[in-house]
Amino acid sequence: MTDTMQTTAPHVPVTLLTGFLGAGKTTLLNAVISNVTGSKIAVIVNEFGEAGLDHDLIEAVDEDIVLMQSGCLCCSIRGDLSRTLQDLFTRKQEDRVNFDRVVIETTGLADPGPILQTFVADPYLTKNFRIDGVVTVVDAATGPDTLNRQFEAVSQVAMADLLVLSKADLVSESDRCAFETRLRSLNQTAEILKADRGVVPAASLWDLSGMRPQKTDDQALAWLTLTATNDPLDNLSGLASSGPPSGPSHKHDARIGSASIILHNPIPAAAFDLWLDTLIMLRGPDILRVKGIVHLEDIETPFVFHGVQHLFDPPVPLHDWQGTDRQSRIVVIARDMTRAELVYSLDMLRAHQHSEIQPV
Incomplete structure (x- = not known):
């Protein structure tokens, strides 16, 4: 048993880097590669041609892998993503290449959903890799128009763990604030980080997912905490509003609905399973992301869960949980579902809670 535990390698963390065409993904990536330490x-x-890699950073080219002066490497997708990752991991095991984490840069209008599903559905990837987070680069200057025209870009924002705002110096303060408000209406749990000349600290891109048993209480909760709220009465009923802000409505934005809930008492396991099974059965293809920290009745250890459409990562128990409360927090982001539908779904869980709000 001990020998097995010592020889079992940890999962390689994978960051999905996405964003609009011309938003600045490659600028960010070149900066990360050139400044990487450790x-x-x-x-x-x-x-490779689309990557726009800074050739001053390239040390050598070996077959289909570009080696950087920093020791990082770059390769193109050959056939499909799974085969590419399997090939990379085999080379790593044979000590032919060395890397500690993977960054996948998508095309400008790629939907992150199918890539995230690949890591859940493919047994080899599930065994050797784990999604560390989705980083979406958004252009403050052209981003609003892109969101109006391309629903794929709206999905990229809605599914992000971190939003990197580029080219903020090209717009007025009022326009930047209005755009950030719009971004928060699409994704209220993602932090918005303003890039400085296209660059952010590399460390801010890593360890974004709550799906790790080593996460502290604060880190796990931050993964689910709403970044902004417009209504001081939000969540008095246990449901947090995630509707769009007041102002002009946007056709594509209206297709994204989200809702979150905080339940103060542990949930019966059967009630949680029924809610999740019902949600997946009725609207599985429309679920962009569902994630949460859940306390179940008769189980002391809470767990975090995460899913895209009908596919879910194995739940991760938080064995080192130090929190004294037994609150469960769940966030659902969906496509072509109204907030009323999402709230109705989450009400299945509220029905099993004792009412703590007295009528005024």
């Missing part, structure tokens, strides 16, 4: 990064792109 850990080595394997970057996967669709084509």
Whole structure:
């Protein structure tokens, strides 16, 4: 048993880097590669030609892998993503390449959903890799128009763990604030980080997911905490509003609905399973992301869960949980579902809670 535990390698963390066409993904990536210290990064792109890699950073080219001076490496997707990752991991095991984490740079209008599902559905990837977070780069200058025209760009924002705001110096303060408000209406749990000349500290891109048993209480809760609220009465009923802000409505934005709930008492296991099974059965294809920290009755250890459409990562128990409360927090982000539908779904869980709000 001890020998097995010692020889079992940890899962390689994978960051999905997405964003609008021309938003600044490659600028950010080149900065990360050139300034990396300690850990080595394997970057996967669709084509080297599209990657726009800074050739001053390149040390050598070995077959289909570009080696950087920093020790990082870059390769293009050959056939499909799963085969590319399997090939990289085999080379790592054979000591032919060295890397500690993977960054996948998507094309400008790629939907992150199918990539996230690949890591849940593919047994090899599930065994050797884990999604560390989704980083979406958004252009403050052209982003609003892109959101109006391309629903894929709206999905990229809605599914992000971190939003990196680029080119903020090209717009007025009022326009930037209005755009950030719009971004928060689409995704209230993602932090918005303003890039400085396209660059952010590399450490801010890592360890974004709450799906790790080593997460502290604060880190796990931050993964589910709403970044902004417009209504001081929000959540008095246990449900947090995630509707769009007042102002002009946007057709594509209206297709994204989200809702969150805080339940103060542990949930019966059967009630939680029924809620999740019902949600997946009725609207599985429309679920962009569902995530949460859940306390179940008769189980002391809470767990975090995460899913995309009908596929879910194995739940992760938080064995080192130090929190004294037994609150469960769940966030659902969906496509073509109204907030009323989402609230109705979450009400299945509220029905099993004792009412703590007295009528005024």
